[in-house]
Amino acid sequence: MFLFFTGLVTGQVNLQNKPLTKADAQVFSKAETEYQQVQKELLQLEQQKKQLLAMMSAYDEKQKKLIVRVEKLETSYDNINNKQAAAGGNYQNQLLNATKQMQETQMSFNLQYLQLQNQMQHENRSYTAISNIMKTKHDTVKNSISNVR
Numbered sequence: 713m714f715l716f717f718t719g720l721v722t723g724q725v726n727l728q729n730k731p732l733t734k735a736d737a738q739v740f741s742k743a744e745t746e747y748q749q750v751q752k753e754l755l756q757l758e759q760q761k762k763q764l765l766a767m768m769s770a771y772d773e774k775q776k777k778l779i780v781r782v783e784k785l786e787t788s789y790d791n792i793n794n795k796q797a798a799a800g801g802n803y804q805n806q807l808l809n810a811t812k813q814m815q816e817t818q819m820s821f822n823l824q825y826l827q828l829q830n831q832m833q834h835e836n837r838s839y840t841a842i843s844n845i846m847k848t849k850h851d852t853v854k855n856s857i858s859n860v861r
Contacts, residue, residue: 740860747853750846757839764835771828775821782814789814 793807 736860740857743853743856743860747850747857750850750853754843754846757842761835761839764832768828768832771825775825778821779818782818786811786814 789807789811793804
């Protein structure tokens, strides 16, 4: 492949028996460089997408574990509240406040999760747009290379 490119640049390989001008060789060389850069950028985008999906999966797992812990705490608070209500204790307000605080924390986690989902959707749209643009560039470079031949 390198010999073919070298031959095209030097004008030694000619598919239509026409001499290649230096301008044609430069256009071909520039198009090949751009094609390689596009391929490299596509690889980087794929890696970034995989990383984002892994991060979102890890976030989901952590949130599920936290929700289970919150539910256990709420259950234990309810049990304590029931025991103290039977004993006529004065801890109902404290338990009510603690439960409200737990609910606020859970709402905060839900908000963070929604924000992460929105960010992922935005990244996905950006990735798709860039991918489409790079594919168009690739096709253009490929066609210009085939036209030089």
